[in-house]
Amino acid sequence: MDxxxxxxxxxxxxxxxxxxxxxxxxxxxGKAILGDNSIPEESLLFTIILHFATALSxxxxxxxxxxxxxxxxFQFRWNDETRFSLKIIVSMIPAVxxxxxxxEQLEQLFGENIQLVGFMLLITALLxxxxxxxxxxxxxxxxxxxxxxxxxxxxxxxxxxSRSGSTISTSVLxxxxxxxxxxxxxxxxxxxxFGSIAKEAISGKISYDSQQFTPLAIGFVAxxxxxxxxxxxxIKLVRNSKLTYFAVYCLIVGAVAIVYxxxxx
Numbered sequence: 001m002d003x004x005x006x007x008x009x010x011x012x013x014x015x016x017x018x019x020x021x022x023x024x025x026x027x028x029x030g031k032a033i034l035g036d037n038s039i040p041e042e043s044l045l046f047t048i049i050l051h052f053a054t055a056l057s058x059x060x061x062x063x064x065x066x067x068x069x070x071x072x073x074f075q076f077r078w079n080d081e082t083r084f085s086l087k088i089i090v091s092m093i094p095a096v097x098x099x100x101x102x103x104e105q106l107e108q109l110f111g112e113n114i115q116l117v118g119f120m121l122l123i124t125a126l127l128x129x130x131x132x133x134x135x136x137x138x139x140x141x142x143x144x145x146x147x148x149x150x151x152x153x154x155x156x157x158x159x160x161x162s163r164s165g166s167t168i169s170t171s172v173l174x175x176x177x178x179x180x181x182x183x184x185x186x187x188x189x190x191x192x193x194f195g196s197i198a199k200e201a202i203s204g205k206i207s208y209d210s211q212q213f214t215p216l217a218i219g220f221v222a223x224x225x226x227x228x229x230x231x232x233x234x235i236k237l238v239r240n241s242k243l244t245y246f247a248v249y250c251l252i253v254g255a256v257a258i259v260y261x262x263x264x265x
Contacts, residue, residue: 006215010222013050018230020128020165020246025117028159048197049216050223055193057227058186090143091150091188098154106157115261120160121254128247131169139175141184168238182238186231
């Protein structure tokens with residue numbers, strides 16, 4: 001994978017991790033278009049680096065909230081920060097379950113499966129369309145809601161289902177305030193990303209040599225910077241009910257991907 005490819009894929013990851021258009025689906029489309037022929041270990045390491053970059057960009061954007069949560073937790077009291085952290089843990093349960101028991105089945109769905117990505121993008125488009133028409137409310141995230149949102153996050157492990165799109169849409173359809181929905185959606189994924197990175201590091205599947213440093217570093221920077229911009233932008237879009245534009249985008253890209261998959265067979 002050359003430098004230009006790493007920049008393109010890094011920007012794709014940074015933008016699509018937060019914008020509701022599916023980062024995994026676009027990475028699969030990007031690899032198919034660019035003709036990524038890297039061996040699995042190299043591809044895995046690159047994917048992990050990109051996800052790490054977007055996790056850090058989330059922390060930077062929500063640095064005040066993260067600091068408040070950490071301060072509250074270290075008070076060792078049953079306060080708002082402790083309750084919020086517990087809701088994050090509850091939301092992680094479905095994704096952790098799927099990751100532990102269905103990892104091999106999920107991996108088989110990746111690998112430039114353009115047709116699947118296309119159909120999943122159509123589902124994402126439907127979710128975004130429905131969410132943009134939901135009534136504004138001031139509800140907060142409950143423990144039951146956190147679990148339901150977590151189920152959406154687990155389903156979004158499929159390539160083409162947007163994680164941010166599905167979790168924010170689910171939150172809004174449950175009647176949760178849009179600002180709280182975006183905040184919870186972006187923060188709930190950070191522990192999962194770091195947990196996934198730790199799991200892969202321990203597994204021994206990741207290989208690295210010094211020649212990979214430059215493309216990995218460039219991909220990291222591209223994903224981090226584009227992630228900062230996309231995360232900030234997405235918060236404003238959710239607040240102003242502008243998700244329909246992305247619904248149309250997912251509908252078009254999904255349809256093109258499906259047609260492309262049939263023509264290329």
